Amino acid sequence: MALFQTKKIQSFIVFIIVLVTTLWVFQDNFLKFLVVQEITEQSDTTSEEVKETAYKEKIDNFFLKEYSQELILLHTINARTYYSFENSPIELYVVKVKTFNEAQEEGLLLISNRAEILKSGEISFNGEVEIQTITGISHKLTTESLIVLSDDGLIKSNKEVTYLGKTSRIISEGMEMNIDSDTIYLSGNVKIFENSGVTIDTKNLYIIHSESEEIYKSNETTVYRSKDTIVNSENGINMDMNIELINLLGKVEVLIQSGGILESFNVVIDQSNDGEVIKSNSPSHYKSNIVDIKAKKMHYDAVTKKLELMNRVEAVYE
Numbered sequence: 001m002a003l004f005q006t007k008k009i010q011s012f013i014v015f016i017i018v019l020v021t022t023l024w025v026f027q028d029n030f031l032k033f034l035v036v037q038e039i040t041e042q043s044d045t046t047s048e049e050v051k052e053t054a055y056k057e058k059i060d061n062f063f064l065k066e067y068s069q070e071l072i073l074l075h076t077i078n079a080r081t082y083y084s085f086e087n088s089p090i091e092l093y094v095v096k097v098k099t100f101n102e103a104q105e106e107g108l109l110l111i112s113n114r115a116e117i118l119k120s121g122e123i124s125f126n127g128e129v130e131i132q133t134i135t136g137i138s139h140k141l142t143t144e145s146l147i148v149l150s151d152d153g154l155i156k157s158n159k160e161v162t163y164l165g166k167t168s169r170i171i172s173e174g175m176e177m178n179i180d181s182d183t184i185y186l187s188g189n190v191k192i193f194e195n196s197g198v199t200i201d202t203k204n205l206y207i208i209h210s211e212s213e214e215i216y217k218s219n220e221t222t223v224y225r226s227k228d229t230i231v232n233s234e235n236g237i238n239m240d241m242n243i244e245l246i247n248l249l250g251k252v253e254v255l256i257q258s259g260g261i262l263e264s265f266n267v268v269i270d271q272s273n274d275g276e277v278i279k280s281n282s283p284s285h286y287k288s289n290i291v292d293i294k295a296k297k298m299h300y301d302a303v304t305k306k307l308e309l310m311n312r313v314e315a316v317y318e
Helices: 002-053
Strands: 057-067 073-084 090-100 106-117 123-132 138-149 154-157 161-164 168-178 183-194 199-209 214-218 222-225 229-233 237-240 245-256 261-270 277-280 284-287 291-295 297-301 306-310 314-317
Touching: 138 168, 161 183, 168 199, 199 237, 222 245, 229 261, 261 297, 284 297, 284 306, 291 306
Parallel strands: none
Antiparallel strands: 057 073, 073 090, 090 106, 106 123, 123 138, 138 154, 138 161, 154 168, 161 168, 168 183, 183 199, 199 214, 199 222, 214 237, 222 229, 229 245, 237 245, 245 261, 261 277, 261 284, 277 297, 284 291, 291 314, 297 306
C-alpha cells in the first residue's frame, strides 16, 4: 500500500514537471496570443468609434428644396442617407435630384448611388448616373463628376464621361445638357465603340434621343474604322441608331483593304443585317495601282469586297 502511494506521488510530480516545462516553452506564444487578442479588441472598438464620430450629422430619408434669391424653386433633393463632415463636402447616398425651369415646370431627374453637395452649393454626382428627361427618355452614363448648375439650367461635366447607348459605348472629354431638353452634348474628343467592333473617332457629338429616334451627330472631322475598312469624313457624321444607318458628310475617303482609295461625297454606311455596305449617289473616284475609275454613283460591299461604280463610268487602266 505504501509502495502504491509512493508511485502515485512520483507520477503526480512528473506531471507537474511536464506541465511546467510545457508552459515555459509556449509562454511566449501564449503571451503573444493574449496581446494580439487585446489589440484586435481595441481595433474593433476604435473602428466602431470612428464610425460614430467620423461625421458631424447623419440624416436618414433626407429631403431638401433649393430656391433662388428670387424664391424660384431650382431643384429638390431626395437621399436615403445624408452625412455632413467637418472639412469635407456633404455626402448623399441613393440620391434623386429633380430640376425645375423658370416657369416652375419639371426638368431633368438625376438618379445615382452617390452625390456630394459642394461648399458652393452645387450638387456633384459621382459614378453611374441615370438622367430621365421630361419626355421620359433615359440616358445612362458614368463620370467622376457631374455638376447640377440649377441657376443656369444646365448639368455639366468637365471630366471624362462614358455614355451607354443601346448598341454602343461612347467616351468623351466632357458633357453638357439643358434641364428642359432631350439632347446631350458630348464635348471634346469623342470615341464611339459599337458592339459590332466598329470604332468611330470624332469631336463634339450631339445625342438626340426621343421616343422615335436615337441620333448621334457631329460636324467635325470623323474617322470610321471596321475590320477591313477605314472611312475619313471632312464634315462630320449623322448616325441613326434605330435603322443602323451612318451618314458621313462632305468629302469622304474610303481606304479599302486591297490598297485602293475611293473618294466620294456624303457617303451612307448601311449596317443592317450584320452587313457593311458603303454607297453614295455623288461623283466618286476609285484609284489603285492598276486602275483609275470615275463615276456618278458607287456601291461597295465591305463584307464581300465587291465594288460597283455606276452611271457615266470613265476608266483608265495602267
